[in-house]
Amino acid sequence: MTAAEKREVVAKCDHLAKIKFSKSLLFAFTGHGALMAASVLSSPQATQASVLIVRTFQLRRMLVTSSEVTGRLTAVEQELIKHDGKMASIVEALRQLTNPSIRPKRRIGVVSLKMES
Numbered sequence: 036m037t038a039a040e041k042r043e044v045v046a047k048c049d050h051l052a053k054i055k056f057s058k059s060l061l062f063a064f065t066g067h068g069a070l071m072a073a074s075v076l077s078s079p080q081a082t083q084a085s086v087l088i089v090r091t092f093q094l095r096r097m098l099v100t101s102s103e104v105t106g107r108l109t110a111v112e113q114e115l116i117k118h119d120g121k122m123a124s125i126v127e128a129l130r131q132l133t134n135p136s137i138r139p140k141r142r143i144g145v146v147s148l149k150m151e152s
Contacts, residue, residue: 036060036061036062037060038060041054041060041061044061069084069085069088070085070088070089073085073088
């Protein structure tokens with residue numbers, strides 16, 4: 036693992052707090068490495084381990100994908116809410132323009148005043 040990966044793992048896993056200040060970096064199998072190691076061993080436990088490894092990494096992939104999709108849907112929903120407000124104001128303005136209130140029309144021009152004599 037790199038130093039950054041080690042810090043991340045120690046921060047996420049409380050049971051690894053003892054290695055927080057260790058100067059040496061950790062060695063860890065990736066999902067494929069663990070699967071390869073389990074496939075070399077020909078025991079029922081190795082077979083069970085390989086099945087569990089595959090399932091674990093599939094679940095992990097699904098969770099990451101699911102959270103990404105959820106984040107994107109939330110962003111789209113927020114944009115739609117913004118647009119809904121704007122659209123509502125546009126529709127209201129159009130309604131006001133198409134249904135003007137009925138008022139008596141004022142005459143344009145000069146109004147003559149009659150003078151009393």
